[in-house]
Amino acid sequence: MGRADHLAVELGVPSLALMENAGAGVAAQARLLLPGGAGRIARIAVLCGPGNNGGDGFVAARLLRDAGLEVRVALLGNVAALKGDAAEMAARWAGEIVPLTADAIAGADLIIDALFGAGLDRPVTGIAAEAIAALNGSGVPVLAVDVPSGLDGNTGQPLGPVVRASHTVTFFRRKPGHLLMPGRALCGGVTVHDIGSPPEVLDRIAIKTWTNGPDLWRDAFPWPRLEGHKYGRGHALVVSGAAAHTGAARLGARGALRAGAGLVTLASPENALIVNASQLTAVMLLPFSGPEGLSGILADRRKNAVLLGPALGVGEETRALVEAALAAGAATVLDADALTSFAGHQAELFAAIASIAERPVVLTPHDGEFQRLFPDLVSAAKPERARQAAARSGAVVVLKGPDTVIAAPDGRVAINDNAPPWLATAGAGDVLGGFTVGLLAQRMPPFEAASAAVWLHGAAAAAFGPGLIAEDLPDWLPQVLRGLIDPVP
Numbered sequence: 106m107g108r109a110d111h112l113a114v115e116l117g118v119p120s121l122a123l124m125e126n127a128g129a130g131v132a133a134q135a136r137l138l139l140p141g142g143a144g145r146i147a148r149i150a151v152l153c154g155p156g157n158n159g160g161d162g163f164v165a166a167r168l169l170r171d172a173g174l175e176v177r178v179a180l181l182g183n184v185a186a187l188k189g190d191a192a193e194m195a196a197r198w199a200g201e202i203v204p205l206t207a208d209a210i211a212g213a214d215l216i217i218d219a220l221f222g223a224g225l226d227r228p229v230t231g232i233a234a235e236a237i238a239a240l241n242g243s244g245v246p247v248l249a250v251d252v253p254s255g256l257d258g259n260t261g262q263p264l265g266p267v268v269r270a271s272h273t274v275t276f277f278r279r280k281p282g283h284l285l286m287p288g289r290a291l292c293g294g295v296t297v298h299d300i301g302s303p304p305e306v307l308d309r310i311a312i313k314t315w316t317n318g319p320d321l322w323r324d325a326f327p328w329p330r331l332e333g334h335k336y337g338r339g340h341a342l343v344v345s346g347a348a349a350h351t352g353a354a355r356l357g358a359r360g361a362l363r364a365g366a367g368l369v370t371l372a373s374p375e376n377a378l379i380v381n382a383s384q385l386t387a388v389m390l391l392p393f394s395g396p397e398g399l400s401g402i403l404a405d406r407r408k409n410a411v412l413l414g415p416a417l418g419v420g421e422e423t424r425a426l427v428e429a430a431l432a433a434g435a436a437t438v439l440d441a442d443a444l445t446s447f448a449g450h451q452a453e454l455f456a457a458i459a460s461i462a463e464r465p466v467v468l469t470p471h472d473g474e475f476q477r478l479f480p481d482l483v484s485a486a487k488p489e490r491a492r493q494a495a496a497r498s499g500a501v502v503v504l505k506g507p508d509t510v511i512a513a514p515d516g517r518v519a520i521n522d523n524a525p526p527w528l529a530t531a532g533a534g535d536v537l538g539g540f541t542v543g544l545l546a547q548r549m550p551p552f553e554a555a556s557a558a559v560w561l562h563g564a565a566a567a568a569f570g571p572g573l574i575a576e577d578l579p580d581w582l583p584q585v586l587r588g589l590i591d592p593v594p
């Protein structure tokens with residue numbers, strides 16, 4: 106963001122204008138948040154810090170006062186120590202500035218947190234930390250400028266005491282800290298305000314991190330074509346666990362079919378054949394026994410994508426199944442037990458992936474599975490952990506959670522933010538594996554396929570609403586897909 110601001114200035118936008126626009130965005134949002142009907146003029150406390158975040162606060166304070174509201178400004182530090190644009194905006198405020206104390210918010214109907222933004226570089230301490238504690242305990246709505254003070258905008262991690270905002274106004278683009286947990290929760294709602302940075306600045310920054318959404322993968326999405334037929338839409342194979350562990354694979358298979366794979370087959374151990382057969386209709390069924398059996402099924406190269414992992418069991422047998430699938434040359438999604446089985450055997454997995462470099466592989470660990478496979482990747486920033494894991498493994502890595510991150514071996518990262526809390530439910534991950542293998546079967550490139558699967562998964566859950574169970578996800582996918590085809594291709 107700092108680079109974007111510099112480039113905007115180089116392209117001829119005065120930095121003072123950027124700050125004026127930023128403050129105007131904050132003031133506009135503040136008016137939306139004010140509780141109405143108090144029968145008196147609303148009171149706003151603006152807490153300003155020593156940098157340009159505070160400068161935005163001074164602008165908002167002036168605009169709100171000029172609009173007739175009662176505004177109190179409290180500053181951390183000395184007015185004389187303010188520099189540059191922030192000093193100029195403090196002068197233009199031309200009103201009383203009280204020193205920041207924990208009492209500065211007394212009687213306020215709304216608090217504007219303009220203490221620290223992108224320039225935070227250490228934990229907040231002293232009087233500012235006391236003010237943050239008071240504000241968090243006040244029950245008064247808090248509007249954060251750019252990021253809640255104390256939050257690292259790059260990682261989504263607090264550096265120490267941190268503001269819990271009701272709403273955050275940020276500028277130009279959202280930053281990773283707005284999307285990654287716990288940052289996403291600490292921001293409350295997030296509004297992006299255009300401050301006049303020319304869009305060309307993005308072309309001059311080598312951006313490798315995006316918010317996940319249709320714009321990222323729409324062009325690669327494998328919509329059915331009139332001239333196509335089901336055999337052109339791939340054949341996904343989902344490997345079932347043993348008799349008492351079959352539901353996960355069926356969820357995956359249904360997900361693959363709904364995601365548009367032309368054909369989907371469930372590979373079932375003999376002892377699970379009856380239970381699988383009794384519950385499948387459009388999904389086909391093939392018995393198999395052990396890694397040789399799986400190799401035999403995948404010798405038919407039309408079966409071009411395979412999902413392994415859910416409820417397979419942890420151990421040598423599962424490792425052998427994974428190696429058989431990778432050796433067969435199908436696009437491969439590895440989830441759950443297929444990942445955990447390689448804890449302590451990572452080198453074998455990465456070597457097997459490297460030997461089929463031209464075939465897509467997607468790993469879909471949740472945090473625990475990730476730690477078992479990549480125990481040394483402990484960086485605070487989730488995108489960085491996923492990026493390093495993808496580079497090391499040679500696979501696209503989907504690091505799951507409320508803030509799922511998708512990373513490609515070439516360094517691209519997408520952060521997903523559309524998952525509702527009720528998506529954390531038994532079997533949801535199995536369906537995600539199914540969506541992913543279904544898109545891979547249709548030859549969608551793996552980073553785009555994984556990103557699309559994650560987004561569609563969140564969108565289907567959001568569309569369904571609370572009470573969701575995993576079975577609902579495939580069945581709500583059509584409604585989400587319908588929303589994407591406009592105009593019909």
Ligand SMILES: NC(=O)C1=CN([C@@H]2O[C@H](COP(=O)(O)OP(=O)(O)OC[C@H]3O[C@@H](n4cnc5c(N)ncnc54)[C@H](O)[C@@H]3O)[C@@H](O)[C@H]2O)[C@@H](O)CC1
Nearest residue numbers: 110123124156157158221222223224225226227228229251
């Ligand atoms: N052209 C620009 O750069 C624009 C910047 N804008 C605003 O400017 C902000 C970034 O401004 P700055 O780079 O000045 O950074 P900040 O305003 O976030 O704070 C930097 C100041 O706080 C001090 N500081 C950092 N961590 C501290 C801590 N824990 N305790 C005490 N002091 C601490 C630093 O030494 C520095 O003096 C953005 O977040 C945004 O709100 C907007 O006005 C838009 C335009």
Ligand SMILES: [K+]
Nearest residue numbers: 221250252254
């Ligand atoms: K702030």
